[in-house]
Amino acid sequence: MRFADYAKIYVTAGKGGDGMAHFRREKYVPKGGPDGGDGGKGGDVILVGNKQLNTLLDLRYRKFIKADRGGHGQTSRKTGRDGKTERLEVPLGTVAYDAESRERLGEITEDGQELIVAKGGDGGLGNWHFRSATNQTPQHAQEGKDGEERVVELELKLIADVGLVGFPNAGKSTLLSALSEAKPKIADYPFTTLEPNLGVVAFSDYRSFVMADIPGIIEDAHQGKGLGLQFLRHIERNNVLLFMVGCDSDIEEEYSALLHELKAYRPDLLDKPRILAITKMDLKEGYELDSPPEIDDDVEVIKISSATGYGMEELKELIWRKLQNIGEEEPL
Incomplete structure (x- = not known):
């Protein structure tokens, strides 16, 4: 199934049912008082978190969602039935926005969590x-109120422990494939990865963490160039950022450019724990660099080769230590 991390849907909540104008008329009560019941509430449109889902693809093909209207009021002060609510299942990490105002309506982060994106109208009062x-x-009763109607934009931000950050062809897909059972597309040209991939990295002692291979950055990605914002939003949901730079490139320059793109998009992303992995070390004799890179901050640097397995176990342990140091209260 194709991965989809964006969808635009047109939602209309149900209109409330009309109140009833009616008078009690029975055999021995010829002039009973008013007994018209209230209209039922219109159905809501609700997003529901489902941990089994990992894509918004279904909503790409179901753009118009309309909830049922409430039933009209009845005699003997009986309230009309409430309209059926429309529940739309979405993956964890889905953020909803009002497309017109860009108001953030909320975010789904837990299985079963519900978020109302369009409220049904109240039923009218009976006479x-x-x-x-x-x-x-x-002689009069109220009409039911209209339900909310809006265009909603949904964005999926992958939830993973570790996000791989690097320019195209930095070896991210190869690393994910080497460390997990994930099978991302791999080829020797830029932008092989056009959509995120998740893989579970397991240890022999049953420890594990989730790693996300995210499409590569290009310069000015924060301005929407290349895959741009489609890529950058996924980094927000990762606890640790693993920067990847090939040993056959200018390591210091590439690392600085990656930091610049993240800072331009959201400066607080640089507050996340980081590791710099220098990849493709099998290209260097003795797995040694010609000269060690000078990195200004205190980021930990590790040399690896996904092709030969060099440094892979050390990398897994380093990532695990970083994750444990975050603490239980640190949000995803």
């Missing part, structure tokens, strides 16, 4: 509500 000492036979 028995309007009785009084001066008006004992009210």
Whole structure:
């Protein structure tokens, strides 16, 4: 199944049912008072988190969602039935926005969590509500109110422990394939990865963490160039960022450019724990660099080769230590 991390849907909540204007008429009560019931509430449109889902693809093909209207009020003060609510299942990490105002409606982060994106209209009041000492036979009842109607944009931000950050062809897909059972597309040209891939990295002692191979950055990605914002939003949901730079490139320059793109998009991303992996070390004799890179901050640097397995176990342990140091209270 194709991965889809964006969808635009047109949602209309149900209209409330109309209140009823009616008077009690029975065999021995020829002039009973008003007894028109209230209309039922219109159905809501609700997003529901489902941990089994990992794509918004279904909503790409179901753009128009409309909930049922409420039933009309009935005699004997009986309230009409409530309209059926439309529940749309979405993956964890889905953020909803109002497409027109860009208001953030909420985010789904837990299985079973619900988020109302369009509220159903209230039912109208029946005529028995309007009785009084001066008006004992009210002839009118309220109409039901319209439900909310809006265009909603959904964005999926992958939830993973570790996000791989690097320019195209930095070896991210190869690393994910080497460390996990994931089978991302791999080829020797830029932008092999056009959509994110998740893989579970397991240890022999049953420890594990989730790693996300995210499409590569290009310069000015924060301005929407290349895969741009489609890529950058996924980094927000990762606890640790693993920067990857090939040993056959200018390591310091590439690492600085990656930091610049993240900072331009969201400066607080640089507050996340980081590791710099220098990849493709099998290209260097003795797995040694010509000269060690000078990195200004205190980021830990590790040399690896996905092709030969060099440094892979050390990398897994380093990532595990970083994750444990975050603490239980650190949000994803």
